[in-house]
Amino acid sequence: xxxxxxxxxxxxxxxxxxxxxLDAAARLFREQGFHATSMRDIAKAVGMLxxxxxxxxxxxEEMLLAVYQEGERRVAEAVDAAVAAETExxxxxxxxxxxxxxxxxxxxxxxxxxxxxxPREAGGAEGRIRDLRRDYEQRFRRLIDxxxxxxxxxxxxxxxLLFGALNWSxxxxxxxxxxxxxxxxxxxxxxxxxxxx
Amino acid sequence: xxxxxxxxxxxxxxxxxxxxxLDAAARLFREQGFHATSMRDIAKAVGMLxxxxxxxxxxxEEMLLAVYQEGERRVAEAVDAAVAAETExxxxxxxxxxxxxxxxxxxxxxxxxxxxxxPREAGGAEGRIRDLRRDYEQRFRRLIDxxxxxxxxxxxxxxxLLFGALNWSxxxxxxxxxxxxxxxxxxxxxxxxxxxx
Amino acid sequence: xxxxxxxxxxxxxxxxxxxxxLDAAARLFREQGFHATSMRDIAKAVGMLxxxxxxxxxxxEEMLLAVYQEGERRVAEAVDAAVAAETExxxxxxxxxxxxxxxxxxxxxxxxxxxxxxPREAGGAEGRIRDLRRDYEQRFRRLIDxxxxxxxxxxxxxxxLLFGALNWSxxxxxxxxxxxxxxxxxxxxxxxxxxxx
Amino acid sequence: xxxxxxxxxxxxxxxxxxxxxLDAAARLFREQGFHATSMRDIAKAVGMLxxxxxxxxxxxEEMLLAVYQEGERRVAEAVDAAVAAETExxxxxxxxxxxxxxxxxxxxxxxxxxxxxxPREAGGAEGRIRDLRRDYEQRFRRLIDxxxxxxxxxxxxxxxLLFGALNWSxxxxxxxxxxxxxxxxxxxxxxxxxxxx
DNA sequence: AATGAATGAGTGTTCATTCAT
DNA sequence: AATGAATGAACACTCATTCAT
Numbered sequence: 001x002x003x004x005x006x007x008x009x010x011x012x013x014x015x016x017x018x019x020x021x022l023d024a025a026a027r028l029f030r031e032q033g034f035h036a037t038s039m040r041d042i043a044k045a046v047g048m049l050x051x052x053x054x055x056x057x058x059x060x061e062e063m064l065l066a067v068y069q070e071g072e073r074r075v076a077e078a079v080d081a082a083v084a085a086e087t088e089x090x091x092x093x094x095x096x097x098x099x100x101x102x103x104x105x106x107x108x109x110x111x112x113x114x115x116x117x118x119p120r121e122a123g124g125a126e127g128r129i130r131d132l133r134r135d136y137e138q139r140f141r142r143l144i145d146x147x148x149x150x151x152x153x154x155x156x157x158x159x160x161l162l163f164g165a166l167n168w169s170x171x172x173x174x175x176x177x178x179x180x181x182x183x184x185x186x187x188x189x190x191x192x193x194x195x196x197x
Numbered sequence: 198x199x200x201x202x203x204x205x206x207x208x209x210x211x212x213x214x215x216x217x218x219l220d221a222a223a224r225l226f227r228e229q230g231f232h233a234t235s236m237r238d239i240a241k242a243v244g245m246l247x248x249x250x251x252x253x254x255x256x257x258e259e260m261l262l263a264v265y266q267e268g269e270r271r272v273a274e275a276v277d278a279a280v281a282a283e284t285e286x287x288x289x290x291x292x293x294x295x296x297x298x299x300x301x302x303x304x305x306x307x308x309x310x311x312x313x314x315x316p317r318e319a320g321g322a323e324g325r326i327r328d329l330r331r332d333y334e335q336r337f338r339r340l341i342d343x344x345x346x347x348x349x350x351x352x353x354x355x356x357x358l359l360f361g362a363l364n365w366s367x368x369x370x371x372x373x374x375x376x377x378x379x380x381x382x383x384x385x386x387x388x389x390x391x392x393x394x
Numbered sequence: 395x396x397x398x399x400x401x402x403x404x405x406x407x408x409x410x411x412x413x414x415x416l417d418a419a420a421r422l423f424r425e426q427g428f429h430a431t432s433m434r435d436i437a438k439a440v441g442m443l444x445x446x447x448x449x450x451x452x453x454x455e456e457m458l459l460a461v462y463q464e465g466e467r468r469v470a471e472a473v474d475a476a477v478a479a480e481t482e483x484x485x486x487x488x489x490x491x492x493x494x495x496x497x498x499x500x501x502x503x504x505x506x507x508x509x510x511x512x513p514r515e516a517g518g519a520e521g522r523i524r525d526l527r528r529d530y531e532q533r534f535r536r537l538i539d540x541x542x543x544x545x546x547x548x549x550x551x552x553x554x555l556l557f558g559a560l561n562w563s564x565x566x567x568x569x570x571x572x573x574x575x576x577x578x579x580x581x582x583x584x585x586x587x588x589x590x591x
Numbered sequence: 592x593x594x595x596x597x598x599x600x601x602x603x604x605x606x607x608x609x610x611x612x613l614d615a616a617a618r619l620f621r622e623q624g625f626h627a628t629s630m631r632d633i634a635k636a637v638g639m640l641x642x643x644x645x646x647x648x649x650x651x652e653e654m655l656l657a658v659y660q661e662g663e664r665r666v667a668e669a670v671d672a673a674v675a676a677e678t679e680x681x682x683x684x685x686x687x688x689x690x691x692x693x694x695x696x697x698x699x700x701x702x703x704x705x706x707x708x709x710p711r712e713a714g715g716a717e718g719r720i721r722d723l724r725r726d727y728e729q730r731f732r733r734l735i736d737x738x739x740x741x742x743x744x745x746x747x748x749x750x751x752l753l754f755g756a757l758n759w760s761x762x763x764x765x766x767x768x769x770x771x772x773x774x775x776x777x778x779x780x781x782x783x784x785x786x787x788x
Numbered sequence: 789a790a791t792g793a794a795t796g797a798g799t800g801t802t803c804a805t806t807c808a809t
Numbered sequence: 810a811a812t813g814a815a816t817g818a819a820c821a822c823t824c825a826t827t828c829a830t
Contacts, residue, residue, distance in 0.1 A: 453822080
């Protein structure tokens, strides 16, 4: 099959340094925290001098915001894909939970920033980060609305219970233990027992 | 006991500045985060110069550890008292959850450090902080062990679900909404529905 | 080789600020001592802010080591040149002594640090400074080994006597008195003559 | 001879804490240098708080001066005693040299400060320290004047040679090697013998 | 697109010193 | 004679940022 057109031909490395920088920033923010990471650290990680970062980003805060956004994008993408593969409401919720957890945990430098970074740390970008969080959360709100539940169940608290527990997971999660999929299933099992009509 | 001279009674002032400093540190650590709070900030909050803090604490990290310990002490105290007032296992767990949440929100300066501060930020005190966390968690482990549950329920995941959700609550909790007691009841209701044998 | 464009020839300006900083540090270390000299002092001396020094040097200790090395380099260079100009062993020793003394006094900023600074003050660089001292001393060891001396003379003590006296000289030396060459000759004369009547 | 008045009856431990403090200061100044030793270090060494030192001394500089004076007193005492035991000029000089060296080396916290501390470090006390040094040096000047020497020998340079070498000795001296007495004899032997073949 | 050099404000911490008790 | 608490200035060093080249 000669001459097959170059597949996708993804945009010819347009500003690939920016992506590199963002990767480094994401990793370092997760490993050391936002404040403990210096622009020099990030620059060194990609073989640059710290001043050069400013050609690509206006400020450190902007980097945080960019990491945050990219993290949200990736988690949302993973969750959306997982949900689309299922039709039954409880299975959709379980798939979403598993994808969320997997993204949070499996070396996802980006997505952990989403959880770990208090919007307060972002300084001026605080508002935009809060918005991003809310947008993402919306997905779980909808998945839970779609469940068939006994009328006395408060769907808001069901969501807070599940979503809170998921977000807290990176605190206790250890690689080598149960996979994100198993954790999600256990959580849902615990909630679903007899909750279904 | 005539005429015995009043036993000095000299101002008890047993290092009350240390307590003041700790209060200020707790509040600022919560409001701005550990890294974003400077020793000068803390000193100014109690009308001192930054160097003077070092008479009372050896380092900033030691302050964090002290706040952490005090936070753990307060939450543990509240939870222990609440649990002692009940006998039925589910009510004991609910009382503990409510007290935990209330402490997290009421003494928020101290106890939120417990939740918000990654042990990693504590530098040398990392190990001791991890120990404190584990000790505290032990309480919930026991309360859940005491529940009568259908055999297929995994008590570990029940604990992780509840405890995670509780710890995540300060993120969304707004004063003026449901009280900590209501939140705790809703969480437990959601879990208990039909979970009981 | 037609038309080859002049090879850029861009300003060689090879970090001349580093040299300036080192000069200032050397002078201040000599005048006030290492501990009594602050980075601010050094920075001010070259019209910089103290933080800017760290672009050129990693730490204050590294500056001390650099001054030390440069001092050793200059003295060694002077001594080697002086020695090379003579052939007769006693004259070689005298030339070395004069050059050593002259360097100690002429380049005093640099070379006195060599004499005045206790390796202990250098912290981490202690070992390297001890090595530099030993290397330099080696020169005098050899020059004395080359002397023809009565067998009962202990060459080690001859060296310690001469080298110690030379190094101690900056303590009492005043410009305007005898030149380094005269001092060296007098020392050697004193050693070389039969002193007892 | 009954009733002979108590001999001297040296003031009954008047201010023995001052002496303790001075001992600690002397030791620490020698071990770590003047600048690197803090008032807290000295206070802790005698089980005091740093503020309490100021009851005994006006300032850190005053402590340095006191240590210096006491050092000079002790070395001078040792040298005077040694010299008094001899009559022959060369032996007197040798005895003085040995006593000087022994005082400098044999754990004499006080006397090393005399050599190691640049008068410059003493701040305001600089002048008094220079005077003390000169007074002490006077002893060697006289001992050398008493020597019978060939007329062409410059006594000043003989003194500078010997005294410089002695003062430089602590730099290379290692306990376990030759005793101070041996070192002094070797130095004098070297000077006294006809060196040329 | 990146560098080299610097800025200026800030960091945690140390220190000699003071002083009421 | 000494303490407990604080001061205020200084210290070495770091950092996000700037900007001419």
